[in-house]
Amino acid sequence: MAVINGCSIPEDLYYLAGDKLVWARFEDDGTVTAGVPDPGQAVAGKVVAVTPKKLGRTITRGKSMGTLESGKWVGPVPAPVSGEIIAINEAVKGNPALVNEDPYGEGWIVRLQPSNLEEDKAVLVTGRAAVDAFQQLMAEKGISCQ
Structure with missing residues (x-):
């Protein structure tokens, strides 16, 4: 896991490129779990409410x-892939601070059944490319988790 300005960036996750701060984890069952990465929660500050779209x-992809x-x-959390919302993390609705405390674990927001996975996956960044993209974005925007 890379750490930039105190923000953790897991290199095994996928991220929507640019300034749309969202991560995606491809699950073994073909679904995609999504949430806000560490730099995103740092920009937002203490999260007081999370309102996922309906099941x-x-x-x-890219829409809220x-x-x-x-x-x-207050703002939208973009979807990293296109698809149907098949699960909502009820825990973050009741305890929105999970997005700040554990953005890649208990702080996930929705699980999606992707509808166009190969096309969507082609535009996501992962590994070293993701770390480099975050490094540039965080330098440009002055983002820090410290």
């Missing part, structure tokens, strides 16, 4: 899969 909703709210920011 069964079809989402397009839910809303994150903090004391200084």
